[in-house]
Amino acid sequence: MKWTLIGVGHIGTAILEGWIRTGHRAEDVYISVSTREKEDSLQEKYGVSILEEASQLADCDLILFAVKPQDLPQIAANYAPYISNSSLIVSIAAGIDLSSLRLMLGKTGSSADEYPILRVLPNLPSKVGAGVSVMVANEHVSQDQLDIAKSIFLNLGMVMELPEENFAAVTALSGSGPAFVAVFIEALADAAVYAGMHSEAANTLAAQTLLGTAKLLLESKTPPAILKNQVCTAAGTSIYGIRALEKSGFRASVFDAVIAASERTEALAREAADNII
Ligand SMILES: NC(=O)c1ccc[n+]([C@@H]2O[C@H](COP(=O)([O-])OP(=O)(O)OC[C@H]3O[C@@H](n4cnc5c(N)ncnc54)[C@H](OP(=O)(O)O)[C@@H]3O)[C@@H](O)[C@H]2O)c1
Structure with missing residues (x-):
């Protein structure tokens, strides 16, 4: 071909x-x-x-x-x-x-x-x-x-x-998603640097954690909420971290990011349609 x-x-x-x-x-x-x-x-x-x-x-x-x-x-x-x-x-x-x-x-x-x-x-x-x-x-x-x-x-x-x-929605999720995920990885790593880790090790640890979690979800076909519950033992460290995420509006921020990117996609599509020669 x-x-x-x-x-x-x-x-x-x-x-x-x-x-x-x-x-x-x-x-x-x-x-x-x-x-x-x-x-x-x-x-x-x-x-x-x-x-x-x-x-x-x-x-x-x-x-x-x-x-x-x-x-x-x-x-x-x-x-x-x-x-x-x-x-x-x-x-x-x-x-x-x-x-x-x-x-x-x-x-x-x-x-x-x-x-x-x-x-x-x-x-x-x-x-x-x-x-x-x-x-x-x-x-x-x-x-x-x-x-x-x-x-x-x-x-x-x-x-x-x-x-x-x-x-x-696809453009916002899988198209722009790598940018959102990169910011999350950067923030995870920065927090570890704040706690005393070297940035190279922190970046690797953060990226591998994302990669491994994604691979586990895809291969086991487990919904993310179940995996989260598996990590969060009663009164353990993870649920304390989840509470902090919820308090600072993490989920709402992610919603807003995807919706904003999706709306921008629709606006760009209208502009492109207006520019057809
Ligand atoms: N990047 C992403 O994450 C992503 C994700 C999903 C979809 N897309 C879409 O994929 C498309 C490409 O994105 P990209 O990030 O790969 O862009 P890019 O790196 O800027 O590449 C654009 C290419 O177009 C070439 N080009 C410009 N004018 C041309 C002409 N007159 N004739 C032939 N080729 C010409 C450029 O040539 P030169 O190399 O000579 O400059 C360059 O190779 C975009 O429409 C984007 O919306 C991108």
């Missing part, structure tokens, strides 16, 4: 490295970034092909847009005339929904020639193969196309399909 990756930044690099790591041929991927100089250095580093001309898109089974949401309208409009209706279009741009993607690719009104489009939201832990990619397809995506796209994103970690109405 030949496919094109437009944008090789944080997530694009994870996608490309995942493809190569799992034994696929690097030269089957055409890449496009903002400058020829960067394209040459990516070719030298990974052995990928460079998208020399937009007309090469016609040979690709899948075209994956991994550029910033604000750059997508212009870039999609530039490439759309060269994309065949049988190619699967994949976008990972946060906040840009399937109907906006269709319009950005020049499909206005009702048309028999629609693109199969897949919207995917990966997250930053994809860089180490521990990400989660949530996807939703339009009705023109075939099962084979979905399976091919899944095989690309499975290289980055877990893949889930969810309805599009969940995507603002």
